[in-house]
Amino acid sequence: METFIQQFINGLSLGSVYALIAVGYSLVYSVLLFSNFAHGGFLVIGGYICYFALRSGGMNIWVASFAALVGAGLSAIIVERLAYRPIRERTPVTLYMLIASMGMSIVIENLFVVTIGGRFRALPPVIPTNPVNFFGIATTSAFDILSLVTAVIFLVGLQLFLVKTKWGLAIRAASYNLKTAGLMGVNVNRLIAIVFFTAGLLAGVGGIFLSVRYTLYPQLGAITTKAFVAAVIGGLGSLPGAVIGSLILGLAEMMTAGFISSQFRDLVVFGILIITLIVRPTGLFGKSVGEKV
Amino acid sequence: MMEEKKPILSVKDLVVNYGAIQALKGVSLDVYPGEIVAVIGANGAGKSTMMNAIMGAVPRASGEILLDSKPLPSKSFQVVKEGISLSPEGRKVFAPLTVLENLDMGAFPISDRSAIEKQKEDVFELFPRLLERKDQYAGTLSGGEQQMLAIGRALMAKPRVLLLDEPSLGLAPIIINEIFKKLTEVNCQLGMTILIVEQNAKKALQLSHRAYVIQTGSILMEGRSADLLHDPEIEKAYLGGKK
Numbered sequence A: 001m002e003t004f005i006q007q008f009i010n011g012l013s014l015g016s017v018y019a020l021i022a023v024g025y026s027l028v029y030s031v032l033l034f035s036n037f038a039h040g041g042f043l044v045i046g047g048y049i050c051y052f053a054l055r056s057g058g059m060n061i062w063v064a065s066f067a068a069l070v071g072a073g074l075s076a077i078i079v080e081r082l083a084y085r086p087i088r089e090r091t092p093v094t095l096y097m098l099i100a101s102m103g104m105s106i107v108i109e110n111l112f113v114v115t116i117g118g119r120f121r122a123l124p125p126v127i128p129t130n131p132v133n134f135f136g137i138a139t140t141s142a143f144d145i146l147s148l149v150t151a152v153i154f155l156v157g158l159q160l161f162l163v164k165t166k167w168g169l170a171i172r173a174a175s176y177n178l179k180t181a182g183l184m185g186v187n188v189n190r191l192i193a194i195v196f197f198t199a200g201l202l203a204g205v206g207g208i209f210l211s212v213r214y215t216l217y218p219q220l221g222a223i224t225t226k227a228f229v230a231a232v233i234g235g236l237g238s239l240p241g242a243v244i245g246s247l248i249l250g251l252a253e254m255m256t257a258g259f260i261s262s263q264f265r266d267l268v269v270f271g272i273l274i275i276t277l278i279v280r281p282t283g284l285f286g287k288s289v290g291e292k293v
Numbered sequence B: 001m002m003e004e005k006k007p008i009l010s011v012k013d014l015v016v017n018y019g020a021i022q023a024l025k026g027v028s029l030d031v032y033p034g035e036i037v038a039v040i041g042a043n044g045a046g047k048s049t050m051m052n053a054i055m056g057a058v059p060r061a062s063g064e065i066l067l068d069s070k071p072l073p074s075k076s077f078q079v080v081k082e083g084i085s086l087s088p089e090g091r092k093v094f095a096p097l098t099v100l101e102n103l104d105m106g107a108f109p110i111s112d113r114s115a116i117e118k119q120k121e122d123v124f125e126l127f128p129r130l131l132e133r134k135d136q137y138a139g140t141l142s143g144g145e146q147q148m149l150a151i152g153r154a155l156m157a158k159p160r161v162l163l164l165d166e167p168s169l170g171l172a173p174i175i176i177n178e179i180f181k182k183l184t185e186v187n188c189q190l191g192m193t194i195l196i197v198e199q200n201a202k203k204a205l206q207l208s209h210r211a212y213v214i215q216t217g218s219i220l221m222e223g224r225s226a227d228l229l230h231d232p233e234i235e236k237a238y239l240g241g242k243k
């Protein structure tokens, strides 16, 4: 029972970090209808900005995190501006953007390999990781609780932004029909920039926590595969779906690690994906059956 | 009398290409303040293309579009700001948003909250059915209600010229009559200038003051709607022969 509760909390914590990544990825998908494979790059950029701000800049964790989030958001805008806008202004075929995003993913990864090397780096111990007794029923780490709470704060913030603000409304309209949103007087390029900034920023939050969990290296972005899987399980383009799918994955991974073996984690993840695609091809919250790459 | 005024919206020699296909081959038309102008034509004549070109939603190859004798900007969001709104073909309401949220989207360029609320009241006064359904998702509205919403949404931006692309599409005759009566109201009471394109030539000619006939990307004929309504050529080609 104690293992169960412990792994439950750890699972929620991991799942909520996946959710931060999956939600941004889903948001981009819902507006531009392509899978942005460079999404993991934003996470790595956020991680490295935080790392260098702490190590070389000597900043405190708040300033370093702030810089990491803004930096990740801006890098997402730049990637969109350089690689996707020229394509979407020429053709409505979104497959080209998907291919470009694979290219950008490789570019970002290798920029880090070439400039600062591929070695694993640990963030200075600024985020507490000490064990915490959870109401006397289980032991977990302060890190897990902190990342869970942080993820929830950012997800609630995103929800408030989408529901309460004018640009949030425009994003919801655009994720139904971007062209018609443009006819309403929305500057579509600005809307897309806001979407990418938001997605990059959320990935940056995930990047900081994942750097602490797994250390930081240029290929850390590959973990986004899990978030993609979560988004597909939840239903591509659906934000609640992305969150639920992420929590399911996080829990499944931690339960597998706790009760079976850590080595089976990925097996279980892709098992869930395959079963979902067979039983409900549109995912838990998905509506339309379109091309989902 | 109308000809003495300057046109509020003026399209001059507009050419639009889709790849190798020339959809508009030099279309010119004028809309004067307070008028309802109809453009009638068959499937594929280029009506929607013209509307989308005015809105900046499709690029124009050549030609000019003037609002108050000044060139209209080329980006959609700037066109809306300048005072032109479109109720698009097929209504295109935002299905997962509520009626109120759809109207808020229509008012996107307006930042003054109280002006938006005032505008909403006007739209609800025009279409009381929308008020009854204000918290309903647009996707669950009937076709006629969705058309009312699309028109109301376009009115939210307080346009100087309202563009309507086939508001009768797919609707029962009784609903079409209801909606066209409202359009007359919008024109008479609010003094709204309207440019409407329609396949339903008879309704469009009855509604409008002047009309243009468009065929495969060119203007074939223009005149007072009352005259066109009794023109034997038009009757044969667009009004289904003698009635």
Ligand SMILES: Nc1ncnc2c1ncn2[C@@H]1O[C@H](COP(=O)(O)OP(=O)(O)OP(=O)(O)O)[C@@H](O)[C@H]1O
Residues within 6 Å of the ligand: B018, B021, B023, B041, B042, B043, B044, B045, B046, B047, B048, B049, B050, B089, B199
């Ligand atoms: N996106 C597009 N790409 C290529 N050709 C197009 C495109 N949109 C329209 N066309 C072509 O341009 C021509 C004019 O189309 P348009 O939609 O403007 O006609 P319309 O008069 O609005 O017809 P309808 O009454 O059926 O709505 C047609 O031949 C159509 O096939």
Ligand SMILES: [Mg+2]
Residues within 6 Å of the ligand: B047, B048, B049, B089, B166
């Ligand atoms: Mg049309």
